[in-house]
Amino acid sequence: MAKKVAMIGAGAIGRAYAICFSRGGYEVSMFDPVDGAAEASIPRMRETAEDLEAEDFLNGHSADAVMGRISIAPTTEAAVDGAVHVQENAPEKLELKKKIFAELDALCPPDVVLASSTSTIVASMWSDGLPGKHRCMVAHPTNPPYAVRLIEIVPAPWTDSALVAATRTLFEEIGLVPITLKKEILGFIMNRFQAPILHEAYRLVAAGVATPGDVDLAMSEGISQRWSFIGPFEQRDINHDKGIRESSIRGEPLNRAIAETQRDLVPWDGPLVDYIEQERRKVLPMDQLQDRMRWRDKRLVALAKHKKWADENIK
Amino acid sequence: MAKKVAMIGAGAIGRAYAICFSRGGYEVSMFDPVDGAAEASIPRMRETAEDLEAEDFLNGHSADAVMGRISIAPTTEAAVDGAVHVQENAPEKLELKKKIFAELDALCPPDVVLASSTSTIVASMWSDGLPGKHRCMVAHPTNPPYAVRLIEIVPAPWTDSALVAATRTLFEEIGLVPITLKKEILGFIMNRFQAPILHEAYRLVAAGVATPGDVDLAMSEGISQRWSFIGPFEQRDINHDKGIRESSIRGEPLNRAIAETQRDLVPWDGPLVDYIEQERRKVLPMDQLQDRMRWRDKRLVALAKHKKWADENIK
Numbered sequence: 001m002a003k004k005v006a007m008i009g010a011g012a013i014g015r016a017y018a019i020c021f022s023r024g025g026y027e028v029s030m031f032d033p034v035d036g037a038a039e040a041s042i043p044r045m046r047e048t049a050e051d052l053e054a055e056d057f058l059n060g061h062s063a064d065a066v067m068g069r070i071s072i073a074p075t076t077e078a079a080v081d082g083a084v085h086v087q088e089n090a091p092e093k094l095e096l097k098k099k100i101f102a103e104l105d106a107l108c109p110p111d112v113v114l115a116s117s118t119s120t121i122v123a124s125m126w127s128d129g130l131p132g133k134h135r136c137m138v139a140h141p142t143n144p145p146y147a148v149r150l151i152e153i154v155p156a157p158w159t160d161s162a163l164v165a166a167t168r169t170l171f172e173e174i175g176l177v178p179i180t181l182k183k184e185i186l187g188f189i190m191n192r193f194q195a196p197i198l199h200e201a202y203r204l205v206a207a208g209v210a211t212p213g214d215v216d217l218a219m220s221e222g223i224s225q226r227w228s229f230i231g232p233f234e235q236r237d238i239n240h241d242k243g244i245r246e247s248s249i250r251g252e253p254l255n256r257a258i259a260e261t262q263r264d265l266v267p268w269d270g271p272l273v274d275y276i277e278q279e280r281r282k283v284l285p286m287d288q289l290q291d292r293m294r295w296r297d298k299r300l301v302a303l304a305k306h307k308k309w310a311d312e313n314i315k
Numbered sequence: 316m317a318k319k320v321a322m323i324g325a326g327a328i329g330r331a332y333a334i335c336f337s338r339g340g341y342e343v344s345m346f347d348p349v350d351g352a353a354e355a356s357i358p359r360m361r362e363t364a365e366d367l368e369a370e371d372f373l374n375g376h377s378a379d380a381v382m383g384r385i386s387i388a389p390t391t392e393a394a395v396d397g398a399v400h401v402q403e404n405a406p407e408k409l410e411l412k413k414k415i416f417a418e419l420d421a422l423c424p425p426d427v428v429l430a431s432s433t434s435t436i437v438a439s440m441w442s443d444g445l446p447g448k449h450r451c452m453v454a455h456p457t458n459p460p461y462a463v464r465l466i467e468i469v470p471a472p473w474t475d476s477a478l479v480a481a482t483r484t485l486f487e488e489i490g491l492v493p494i495t496l497k498k499e500i501l502g503f504i505m506n507r508f509q510a511p512i513l514h515e516a517y518r519l520v521a522a523g524v525a526t527p528g529d530v531d532l533a534m535s536e537g538i539s540q541r542w543s544f545i546g547p548f549e550q551r552d553i554n555h556d557k558g559i560r561e562s563s564i565r566g567e568p569l570n571r572a573i574a575e576t577q578r579d580l581v582p583w584d585g586p587l588v589d590y591i592e593q594e595r596r597k598v599l600p601m602d603q604l605q606d607r608m609r610w611r612d613k614r615l616v617a618l619a620k621h622k623k624w625a626d627e628n629i630k
Contacts (some may be wrong), residue, residue: 051436109365185522196515197508209497218546228542234595249583251583273559299629302625314613315609
């Protein structure tokens, strides 16, 4: 019999995580306290599962099989009953998370990991004081995790390192790529990479250096291409025939000088955002926004398939 | 008869640009003042052209046809004779660029654009005082431009806007993606996106938050995936069902708080870089560095082919 995972919260992240675990062979029991929310998530997950089946991206399973392993639980207690891992996907509100984790902690045996999908609220803030705080941690996915594999595992200072290691193994087993942050830090890593890119994008447009469209192209057709398969350290390392030491020392002055010009933040509001919004609406009418989001997810799946192929075939 | 482009400097960027122009149907005449350098570039370009032919990424041309349009010129004068565009790819030294552009300006008719591949030295620094300074600009590629399409066109304040527009058209014609910076700025856009990512990567390792390998994964399997086909503004825009205005206002506080923790720069040297270097050498021995660079370029070509397919097929 397949092992079971409890999914608390049936929003976009809960639904996508459910598919990841089910695709990986786990039973998933979903609970959402909002009346009808869990039930409403079923047809939406089925649509995603069918899209992924059409792309042969369900680990060899059919959409029916994947959906067959996902069920709705009437209560939190029923959802976590027998679960080997609990994944919380509630709104980003500290008091709510405290309440949910207190309940989960009371319901689950002490060796069951209680993980949050939060992107902003570190585990020490909602697990402090719980009897089972040692098994609490963040497991922050990239949206949607069935296409983008990175999971940021962020333990609290008191989280049991053996449970962190076991959680890494669990995510690896279902084909995701967990990394471990050794300390809690605002924004974890992905949002700490994203923030300065956003600040610079708004800054460049505010300074009249380029249009929003050209700023976007500098990313989407330029600097991001290498990043889509190698990280910043590897890039520095192979960019110089003597490796990362030489490339660090030689590259530091320019990069330090650039940082000096990136200290001021421009407000993300007012006439600047009016202008950016106008430019965006020229290329994407408001009523096509949802379609574009679906297009984005399709592109992410296609990229994931390409990367899988490239990892296996380009040596 | 094909139009001709002059390529001044036969280093990595000159060679890659030569293939782009030849693949796009142009004759390319290469000159390098270092004895034998231009001649030595021919077998290296042939190797690249053959790799691209094997990938069907030469615009339908054969490697022989592409190489047949590339020739070595004995002098700068011979290289630029009859050229419709001149692309300079010399080392990043201001005095050298001043000397080269003075010579090019004296040799070329006033409507021929003189463009530099520099990533750091703005056109106003080397074109000021030239009779033909109105036709000077930066056209900074991403390495290698036959795989990564973005070209940053950066005019000096006195550059003729009609010639900027014509240069955009020229790059579009050969399948590249030019953007125009309306003002000169340190690092242009791509290096201004790269600098804060690098600072944050070193900062995270210095603070003991994560290993260099996990920091790299946060980029290569995480946040970069969306960036590889949509820029930061589009991402913000489609991330909220009311578009970029709402998503800007809601997202600013977190991103501003993150920026406050990214003000200190750590030195790219000493024990920090010792440790990063050790970690890199565990996964990539020094004698495999050149192979990994070739692997990177193959991956970039494969990614470019994937994107072309996805642009045409995913709507």
